[in-house]
Amino acid sequence: MVDNKSTMIDSNLNDRIARRVRDLRAARGKSLEALATHCGVSRSMLSLIERGESSPTAVVLEKLAAGLGVPLASLFDAPEPAAEPVSRLADQVSWRDPHSGYVRRNVSPSGVASPTRIVDVVFPPKARVTYESADRLPLVQQQVWVLEGTMEVTHGQDTYTLHAGDCLAMALDQPNGFHNPGSTDARYAVVLTTTSRS
Incomplete structure (x- = not known):
């Protein structure tokens, strides 16, 4: 039996990660090719991640985080800042x-x-x-x-x-x-x- 709620959460998280990686890469002025080479992640994998079409492992995400100069935790940030400095x-x-x-x-x-x-x-x-x-x-x-x-x-x-x-x-x-x-x-x-x- 497929857990639709779990599948939806996974999809939303993949989309969140995709947006964060795209935004961070753009902010650093790196091309897909440059970031892929710098991180040791294939260009095709990076492209899939940025489109939200892959469920990357923690190891792959850590490589991306290191290449982008951020902690792994920051790849899971919400796209918009919270209205208050509280995480419910x-x-x-x-x-x-x-x-x-x-x-x-x-x-x-x-x-x-x-x-x-x-x-x-x-x-x-x-x-x-x-x-x-x-x-x-x-x-x-x-x-x-x-x-x-x-x-x-x-x-x-x-x-x-x-x-x-x-x-x-x-x-x-x-x-x-x-x-x-x-x-x-x-x-x-x-x-x-x-x-x-x-």
């Missing part, structure tokens, strides 16, 4: 990575001039995601605060096992990965802060 739970949309099945929900209000973003993540048992992108400008600092379960987080050559209540701080300046070694969902909050280099 009922308005926070969730996105499921088609590869790993992890679900992310942007908690922070869209369109607010703040260098900080908060994301709520539910990560399925045994799932794994590895982000290849390394250094970016501006620099993004990230803290991962585990709320439930256990997560293994890799930053460069280092791997950290985090249990409920643990918090890891790291810069998004090296490849990083997330793995849930447990048999139940893990849930964690990600706090991202964009900083200028000194």
